[in-house]
Amino acid sequence: MKLILRYLKKHIVIFCISTAFLTLEAVADLLQPTYMSYIVDNGVADKNTDKILMYGGIMLGIALFGAFCAVMRNHFASRTSQTIGKEIRHDIYQNVQSLSLENIDRLQPASIITRITNDVTQIQDFINSIMRILIKAPVTGIGAVILIIVQTPKQAPIMIIIIVIASLLIVANIMVGYPRFGKVQKKLDKLNGVSREFLSSVRVVKAFRAEDRETGKFDDASGELAAANTSALRAMAMFAPLINLTVNFGIVLLLWISKDQKAADIGRLMASVNYMGQVLFALNFISNVINSAVRALASSERIKEVLDEKPAQKKAENPGKPEIKGRLEFKNVSFAYANSSRNALNNISFTAEPGQTIGIIGPTGSGKSSLVNLIPRFYDCTEGSITVDGCDVREIDEEYLRNRISLVAQKALLFTGTIKENLSWGLSRAVNGETQKEKSGNYDMDRITKAADIACASEFIENTENGYETLLGQGGVNLSGGQKQRLSIARALIKNPSILILDDCTSALDANTESKVLKGLSEMETKATVLLISQRISTVMRVDKILCLNNGTVEGFGTHAELLENCRTYREIYESQIGKIEKL
Ligand code: ADP
Numbered sequence: 001m002k003l004i005l006r007y008l009k010k011h012i013v014i015f016c017i018s019t020a021f022l023t024l025e026a027v028a029d030l031l032q033p034t035y036m037s038y039i040v041d042n043g044v045a046d047k048n049t050d051k052i053l054m055y056g057g058i059m060l061g062i063a064l065f066g067a068f069c070a071v072m073r074n075h076f077a078s079r080t081s082q083t084i085g086k087e088i089r090h091d092i093y094q095n096v097q098s099l100s101l102e103n104i105d106r107l108q109p110a111s112i113i114t115r116i117t118n119d120v121t122q123i124q125d126f127i128n129s130i131m132r133i134l135i136k137a138p139v140t141g142i143g144a145v146i147l148i149i150v151q152t153p154k155q156a157p158i159m160i161i162i163i164v165i166a167s168l169l170i171v172a173n174i175m176v177g178y179p180r181f182g183k184v185q186k187k188l189d190k191l192n193g194v195s196r197e198f199l200s201s202v203r204v205v206k207a208f209r210a211e212d213r214e215t216g217k218f219d220d221a222s223g224e225l226a227a228a229n230t231s232a233l234r235a236m237a238m239f240a241p242l243i244n245l246t247v248n249f250g251i252v253l254l255l256w257i258s259k260d261q262k263a264a265d266i267g268r269l270m271a272s273v274n275y276m277g278q279v280l281f282a283l284n285f286i287s288n289v290i291n292s293a294v295r296a297l298a299s300s301e302r303i304k305e306v307l308d309e310k311p312a313q314k315k316a317e318n319p320g321k322p323e324i325k326g327r328l329e330f331k332n333v334s335f336a337y338a339n340s341s342r343n344a345l346n347n348i349s350f351t352a353e354p355g356q357t358i359g360i361i362g363p364t365g366s367g368k369s370s371l372v373n374l375i376p377r378f379y380d381c382t383e384g385s386i387t388v389d390g391c392d393v394r395e396i397d398e399e400y401l402r403n404r405i406s407l408v409a410q411k412a413l414l415f416t417g418t419i420k421e422n423l424s425w426g427l428s429r430a431v432n433g434e435t436q437k438e439k440s441g442n443y444d445m446d447r448i449t450k451a452a453d454i455a456c457a458s459e460f461i462e463n464t465e466n467g468y469e470t471l472l473g474q475g476g477v478n479l480s481g482g483q484k485q486r487l488s489i490a491r492a493l494i495k496n497p498s499i500l501i502l503d504d505c506t507s508a509l510d511a512n513t514e515s516k517v518l519k520g521l522s523e524m525e526t527k528a529t530v531l532l533i534s535q536r537i538s539t540v541m542r543v544d545k546i547l548c549l550n551n552g553t554v555e556g557f558g559t560h561a562e563l564l565e566n567c568r569t570y571r572e573i574y575e576s577q578i579g580k581i582e583k584l
């Protein structure tokens with residue numbers, strides 16, 4: 001609730017204006033039955049047409065005024081709720097951007113998406129509904145009760161009893177609804193998670209003909225959501241009719257008590273019954289707002305969870321910007337993922353000199369990606385230290401560090417936009433370590449084509465219909481795996497990094513293209529320190545030094561010849577890929 005109030009506070013002026021219109025509208029509604037009673041008791045009873053016309057005219061005027069107020073408060077309510085929704089979404093998004101991968105692993109992307117979309121909508125609906133009826137309901141309700149007491153004092157005690165019963169029903173409504181709507185939101189998360197997993201791996205699902213199993217999973221999640229929703233709505237559904245029943249019963253009682261009312265007071269009695277109708281309306285409104293409040297509360301808790309999430313990594317107090325030449329040193333580095341009790345990396349130590357190329361080889365799951373992810377601080381090591389040119393990465397300004405390091409991830413990720421835009425991602429962010437303002441539409445084509453040349457991408461780019469202007473779909477769907485990998489490499493090269501990390505990103509290239517790319521790297525003007533991860537021994541065997549990983553530990557570090565000599569795992573990989581080596 002605090003969260004909602006915090007955002008409402010920013011729009012307090014409009015909130016007050018809308019509330020003022022709402023109050024006027026309520027007053028207009030309240031005046032109607034009173035004038036009605038004047039028409040009946042004074043006009044009709046006395047057969048006075050002038051009075052009937054006069055009061056009728058006043059009623060029409062009041063109705064028009066009420067309608068005008070209703071239009072105004074609707075306008076302000078929609079505007080404010082939409083603006084607040086936009087602000088919350090913006091804040092969530094911005095906070096998520098600042099989080100480290102450890103936070104994202106914990107919160108889960110599917111759940112973050114539900115929070116940005118569904119949970120924000122719940123809060124929007126709630127704000128909209130309180131601005132539309134919050135004040136009106138009590139004003140109408142209380143006003144109606146007072147007017148009933150004025151019009152027909154004898155019946156007042158019954159009113160009070162009815163209001164008390166209805167209020168109790170509303171409290172029960174909150175207590176029943178709150179936990180149930182929390183559950184609905186969780187099920188929605190799950191459904192989003194299943195859909196997201198299916199859609200991002202649709203090729204694999206089809207290849208394994210696993211559509212049925214996936215559909216089953218989806219149906220299960222969807223069924224659970226429906227069940228949770230049904231249970232919540234069923235529990236809530238009871239209350240509105242119960243409140244209706246109570247009030248209608250009150251009206252009957254009121255009429256029964258008034259059965260020996262004088263004929264001259266018929267108009268007053270009619271007004272009272274009318275006011276009872278308004279009380280009922282008000283109570284229904286209140287219970288609706290409460291339903292929506294219950295949902296909004298559950299949602300705001302979930303949104304708060306994301307907004308309150310602090311980056312898992314500590315920021316350095318005085319982050320430095322040392323000159324980075326590319327000397328990289330791991331000293332007794334161990335690392336465990338926050339959600340795992342096992343170390344993914346154990347006591348890793350090695351050094352890469354500026355300009356050297358270090359190959360990293362090892363079976364899948366041996367920790368190769370985990371190791372390189374520590375260098376640009378996607379995660380922080382749990383023990384030991386990683387230094388770049390003698391400076392601990394945790395002490396270096398994060399943006400500066402990431403500008404000097406290019407990491408090409410195992411899975412090539414491209415964005416919707418032209419090839420040129422995708423490639424210049426690196427360019428606009430960093431030129432020689434200094435962040436430059438992005439000059440829109442002003443691309444350094446020279447650097448782009450040079451990088452594309454080294455990554456062996458220029459040929460296929462030029463063969464596409466629109467060349468560098470070719471539009472890529474989301475994630476680069478209209479490209480082959482190897483094409484995507486070459487574009488990702490080119491994008492990384494444009495930054496002119498001091499440290500270049502290639503995480504198994506040449507796997508989809510044929511041997512010939514791969515060796516061309518690697519040769520191109522060694523011929524670059526400013527030679528970067530390269531960490532080259534691969535499953536293929538042929539890729540790494542010619543580089544300066546090779547790190548052989550197994551099960552998160554270093555099994556060997558040295559040249560190809562050294563490792564063949566004294567690293568069993570390396571020899572096994574060699575023999576399985578190239579063939580048995582003759583014992584000397
Ligand atoms: P490789 O790149 O050599 O195939 P990884 O570094 O990806 O290996 O994985 C090493 C180990 O860490 C594996 O056991 C894997 O299950 C685990 N792991 C990888 N990513 C995560 C993660 N985000 N959360 C928890 N465990 C992970």
Ligand code: MG
Nearest residue numbers: 368369410504
């Ligand atoms: Mg990997």
